[in-house]
Amino acid sequence: MSSVPLLGDGGAKGDQDAGEERARASTWLDRVVDTEEARAQLGFAVPMVLTNMAFYGIPLVSVMFSGHLGDVHLAGATLGNSWATVTGYAFMTFYSILLVPVMFKGHLGDDVYLARATFGNSWANITGYAFLWHTGMSGALETLCGQAYGARLYRMVGLYLQSSLIMSAAVSVLISVLWCFTEPLLLLLRQDPEVSRAAASFVAAQIPGLFAFSFLQCLLRYLQTQSVVVPLVVCSVAPFAIHVALAHLLVNVMGLGLAGAAAAISATFWISCLMLLAYVLRSGEFAETWKGFSVDAFKYVLPTVKLATPSAVMVCLEYWAFELLVLIAGLLPNSTVSTSLIAMCSSTEAIAYMITFGFSAAVSTRVSNEIGAGNVDRAKNAVSVTLKLSVFLAVSFVLLLASGHRLWAGLFSGSAAIVSEFAAITPLMMISIVLDSAQGVLSGVARGCGWQHLAAVTNLFAFYFVGMPLAIFFAFKLKFYTRGLWAGLICGLTCQACSLLVITLRTRWSKLAEAMQEEKANYVA
DSSP: OOOOOSSHHHHHHHHHHHHHHHHHHHHHHHHOOOOOHHHHHHHHHHHHHHHHHHHHHHHHHHHHHHHTHHHHHHHHHHHHHHHHHTTTTSSSSHHHHHHHHHHHOOOOOOOHHHHHHHHHHHHHHHSSSOOOOHHHHHHHHHHHHHHHHTTTTTHHHHHHHHHHHHHHHHHHHHHHHHHHHHHHHHHHHHOOHHHHHHHHHHTTTTHHHHHHHHHHHHHHHHHHTTOOOOOHHHHHHHHHHHHHHHHHHHIIIIIHHHHHHHHHHHHHHHHHHHHHHHHHHHHHHHHHHOOOOOOGGGGGGHHHHHHHHHHHHHHHHHHHHHHHHHHHHTTTTSSHHHHHHHHHHHHHHHHHHHHHHHHHHHHHHHHHHHHTTTTTTHHHHHHHHHHOOOOOOOHHOOOOOOOOHHHHHHHOOHHHHHHHHHHHHHHHHHHHHHHHHHHHHHHHHHHTOOOHHHHHHHHHIIIIIIHHHHHHHHHHHHOOOOHHHHHHHHHHHHHHHHHHHHHHSOOOOHHHHHHHHHHHHHOOO
C-alpha cells in the first residue's frame, strides 16, 4: 500500500534538495574513505582502546598506592613492576613502569630522582629476560583464530585457543620460577639492595595473577578474532573499578603494604579472567567455536609456538629500542636532564600508541577474517581504511600535544630546564607519533596475515641497523644530544613503517587466500 505524502510539493522539493546535499557530502567522504568500513572499524577499535586502558590502569593504580607508602616502596613497586612486565605480563602494562613512577619521582624536588627512576627501569628492562611471551602468544592467536574463523573452521578456533592456554600455563610456570629469584637477580643487575628486596616482595605476590593474565590474553584474542568486543570492555572496566577499592582495602585499611598492592593486581586479573571465561561458557554465542576441552589441542601447540616466537621477537625489538634510548641518554652531558627527558618522550609516545592499539587489533581481525573467507579485496580495503583513521587520530593527538606540551611536561617534572627541553623536542615527537601510528596498523596487518617473521626481521634492521646507529651519530658526533637521539629513532620508525608498507603493497594477497582455502580443504578431508 502506498503511503500518503505528509508534505506538499514545496516540502518534497526541500527534502529532495537536502537529500542531494547529503548525497554530495557522502560522495565526497566516500572518495576519501569507505564510510561503512570506517564505522565498522571504529565500532571495533573504540572498545579495544577502552579495554586496553582499563588493563593498563590495574598495575598503575597499585603503583600509585605504593607511592604513598614511601620512596623505597614506590621504587620497589616500580622496579618490581618493571621486572614482572618484561619477564611475564608484557602486554599493555609495561608502559605503566615508565609513566606513573616517573610522574611521582619527578616531583620529589630533585631531577636526580627522576633520572634514577627511569634509568634503573630501563636497565632492568634491557638486561632482564624480556621475551614478552604473552604478547607473542596472543599475536599468534590473531593469525590462527582469525583466519580459521573467517574460513568457517569453527572447531579449529577453539582448538587453537586450547593449545595457546596449554602453552601459556607452561610458560607461566617457568616465569614463576624466575620470579622466585627476583631479589638475587636484581642485585646481580646492581640494583639497590633495599629496593630489590621491596621489588621481590611486590613480584612474589603477583605470581598467582601471572597465570590469570596469561589465560586472559588468550581469551581476549579468542573473542577479538570473532569481533566480539563489548564484553571485553565490561570484563576490564568493571574489574578496574573493583581493583581501586581492593587496593585501598589491602594497602590502607589492612596495612599490607607492597604485598597488598601486588595481591590486588593478582586478584583483579583473576576476577577479569573468570568473568570472561563465564561469559564464554554461559553464552550461546560461542557454541560453534567452543566444543569443550579436547586432547586434539595438543597437536596444535607446536604450530602455535612457531608463530608465537617471531611475534614475541617482533614486539621485543621495538620495545627495547625505546629503552636503549634511555640508557644512551645516560651517557650524554647533563645526563640527569637527558635521561628524564627521553623517558618522558617514551611515556608520551606510549600513551598515543594506546589509541593505535585499538586500530591495530581491528585491522588484524578484519584482515585475518577476510583472508580466511577468501575476500582479498575486502581485506585490502580494511587496511586502507584503518591506516587513514589511525593517522588522522594521531595527527589530532599531536596537535593537542603541540598546544599543551608545557602543561603535559609539568605532570612529569617541576624542573624548568626539563619542561623547556621537552618543548624543544616536541616537534620531533609529533613526527614519531604519526609514524608509530602508521607502523602500528601495519604491524596489525602483519599479525593478521601471519607475517610475524617478516615483521621481526624488519624491526631488527630498522631499529638496530638504522635507528640506533643514527641516534648515536646525531647525539654524540653532531652534538644534537637528546634531539639527536629522538631524530635517530624517527629514522628507525620511518624505515620500519616504509618496509612494512612495501611488504603490504607487494604481497600477493590472493596467494594467502588460496593457502587458507587449501588448509580448509585438507581439514575437511
